[in-house]
Amino acid sequence: MQPDNDSLPSIGILGGTGALGGGLAYRWAAAGLTVTIGSRNEERAAEAAARISSAIPTAHSLTGAGLEECAANADVVVVAVPWDAHRETLEQIRDGVPGKIVIDVVNPLVFDKGGAYAPPVEEGSAAQQAQVLLPDSRVVAAFHHVSSVLLSDVTAETVDTDVMVLGDDAESTKKVQDLVRLIPGMRGIFAGKLRTAHAVEGLTANLIAVNRRYKTHAGIGLTNVEEVAHAQA
Helix, strand or coil: CCCCHHHCCCEEEECCCCHHHHHHHHHHHHCCCEEEEEECCHHHHHHHHHHHHCCCCCCCEEEEEEHHHHHHHCCEEEECCCHHHHHHHHHHHHHHCCCCEEEECCCCCEEECCEEECCCCCCCCHHHHHHHHCCCCEEEECCCCCCHHHHHCCCCCCCCEEEEEEECCHHHHHHHHHHHHCCCCEEEEECCCHHHHHHHHHHHHHHHHHHHHHCCCCCCCCCCCCCCCCCCC
């Protein structure tokens, strides 16, 4: 059952001017959450919020702000910046996120003539890097395999895909699974601890190869997983 609006957390999306962050902003604002788009350029954040708002016919709250303001004022913070800006962004917003859930959606990827591949990350994965840099926050990895094109498509009523949710804290992964389910068509599936996030992040390179070969926007579907109580982290 979908929670009532009074119980919904406010969401700050760092990198919300990008394709994935903007798609999440659209879907969550349309679902009734208070959403702030964060960017280094506050003007760009405001422009993105206005553009996305114009596509939402129902009453909603979607605004733009700088990165630090966005992170400090949100209940839940989403990191959706490019990989090469990941560390710098987390260091910039560190003081505003102690005790908060931080959802890291970043895929460390490198592109060359052979296509996309996942490079080694010193901490093991983007999510683990986030947890190291934000030791007082509760980092959860999610949304790595969701098509930004489908998320942003205002004609698509549902986004039919499963989202693998990883984290070391059971309460935090449960809350992120609840946020996933606010987007029609999505299921949030607990898929392990942060130490396994490198496999989930790296799988995105394979999905890119699928999408290029078959000219589609493939997602992930997990079979034989019924609607059951949240798994314990």
